[in-house]
Amino acid sequence: MNVFDFSLLIRYGKVFKSHLFFSPTIVSCDLELNHFILQNEEKLFQCCYPKPIHGILGKSSMIVVVGETHRRLRNQALALANITRSRTSYVTDIERIALQLMDSWKHKERIVFCEEVRKFAFSVIVKQVLGLSMQEAESAKILEDFLTFMKGLISFPLYIPGTSYARAVQARARISLTVQAIIKERRKNGFDSNKIGDFLDVLLSTNSLSDEEKVSFVLDSLLGGYETTSLLIAMAVYFLGQCPPALNQVKLEHQYIRANLQEAGQDMSLEEFKKMEFTQCVIHEALRCGNIVKFVHRKALSNVRFKEYVIPSGWQVLPIFSAVHLDPSSHADAQMFNPWRWEVRKGQTQIISKSFTPFGGGARLCPGFELAKVEAAIFLHHFVLNYRYFYI
Numbered sequence: 001m002n003v004f005d006f007s008l009l010i011r012y013g014k015v016f017k018s019h020l021f022f023s024p025t026i027v028s029c030d031l032e033l034n035h036f037i038l039q040n041e042e043k044l045f046q047c048c049y050p051k052p053i054h055g056i057l058g059k060s061s062m063i064v065v066v067g068e069t070h071r072r073l074r075n076q077a078l079a080l081a082n083i084t085r086s087r088t089s090y091v092t093d094i095e096r097i098a099l100q101l102m103d104s105w106k107h108k109e110r111i112v113f114c115e116e117v118r119k120f121a122f123s124v125i126v127k128q129v130l131g132l133s134m135q136e137a138e139s140a141k142i143l144e145d146f147l148t149f150m151k152g153l154i155s156f157p158l159y160i161p162g163t164s165y166a167r168a169v170q171a172r173a174r175i176s177l178t179v180q181a182i183i184k185e186r187r188k189n190g191f192d193s194n195k196i197g198d199f200l201d202v203l204l205s206t207n208s209l210s211d212e213e214k215v216s217f218v219l220d221s222l223l224g225g226y227e228t229t230s231l232l233i234a235m236a237v238y239f240l241g242q243c244p245p246a247l248n249q250v251k252l253e254h255q256y257i258r259a260n261l262q263e264a265g266q267d268m269s270l271e272e273f274k275k276m277e278f279t280q281c282v283i284h285e286a287l288r289c290g291n292i293v294k295f296v297h298r299k300a301l302s303n304v305r306f307k308e309y310v311i312p313s314g315w316q317v318l319p320i321f322s323a324v325h326l327d328p329s330s331h332a333d334a335q336m337f338n339p340w341r342w343e344v345r346k347g348q349t350q351i352i353s354k355s356f357t358p359f360g361g362g363a364r365l366c367p368g369f370e371l372a373k374v375e376a377a378i379f380l381h382h383f384v385l386n387y388r389y390f391y392i
């Protein structure tokens with residue numbers, strides 16, 4: 001279980017002052033204030049990631065841009081997500097990648113699970129976004145650069161040749177070149193805007209983004225969808241391993257779904273994902289307990305008064321989601337992995353609430369949240385059907 005240091009809350013309260021990332025900071029572990037911050041994006045607060053992150057992600061990244069540019073990029077992201085999810089291959093591509101990966105384990109004595117799910121999440125996102133399979137040379141090249149890029153994201157921001165930070169900035173430039181080459185190739189091969197295939201086709205057909213923004217868009221999707229989703233799957237498998245009744249219930253659910261698919265001679269689709277009700281409870285609980293994104297970065301645009309607190313203009317504000325997720329006043333027996341707690345909310349279309357914000361919220365709610373859940377559910381489907389495992 002992800003541990004949040006509750007002694008800080010006891011000593012300082014749910015909202016306290018600190019100095020973090022070289023800035024005076026208000027840390028909020030209060031669900032009401034967190035909600036208020038997320039809902040007032042661009043009005044009272046603004047997304048504000050530390051400067052070195054801008055250096056690595058580039059100035060057109062959706063994660064760092066603000067104001068009108070963010071709105072424009074985000075609208076495109078949502079439109080693209082909608083178009084891609086309506087393709088019939090959306091689910092079958094993910095399923096094929098899961099099966100290929102599990103097939104590759106057959107002759108191995110042992111695997112490092114975290115690395116395998118990373119491969120899975122990377123293959124899915126590269127397929128969804130660029131239409132590439134992992135066997136293609138470009139994928140291997142992007143993966144290699146991407147690993148260097150990821151290391152730099154959490155390194156000391158010193159641009160001296162040889163440092164992790166400098167290597168990450170260079171790796172980003174190389175990925176950018178590879179993506180540009182793929183775009184060029186796609187255009188050269190007579191891209192037809194009336195015959196839209198994958199995400200890249202959709203992206204190329206939009207006129208409201210510059211080429212640089214299109215490349216940034218691809219990088220944002222890779223970045224947003226790789227480490228986070230693989231962690232989610234690893235967490236779900238880890239927690240299930242410690243909770244045999246939940247694992248058993250998940251298995252039964254998938255055996256039933258598989259039997260129905262076989263009987264009808266059909267392929268898996270989004271309809272089956274909707275039927276994976278208990279699996280979705282497990283995914284939600286893994287997100288709550290696992291806290292993949294623990295907090296986000298914001299700054300106050302003016303002096304903001306909220307209840308008895310005044311947040312000074314320009315101060316950094318960190319809404320801490322993990323503190324709320326593990327707070328017993330928001331979730332009974334908060335330290336326990338209990339997927340059944342979500343059953344009461346089954347059928348509610350909006351599971352995200354003030355006390356459950358694994359994908360953030362408001363104007364910056366994660367555009368990839370459904371893809372992440374679908375990927376995790378499909379992976380679990382084949383994993384529990386084909387493997388027995390337990391926690392030692």
Ligand code: HEM
Binds near residue numbers: 228363366371
């Ligand atoms: C378990 C998986 C995931 C988790 C926990 C997660 C979490 C989050 C969170 C908390 C934010 C909000 C950041 C903020 O408010 O500053 C966010 C934003 C974002 N995520 Fe995800 N994410 C996941 C999967 C994905 C996937 C699969 C994609 C891409 C396909 C993606 C792409 C993005 C992008 C582009 C943003 C920026 C949105 C904006 O600023 O408007 N994420 N994600």
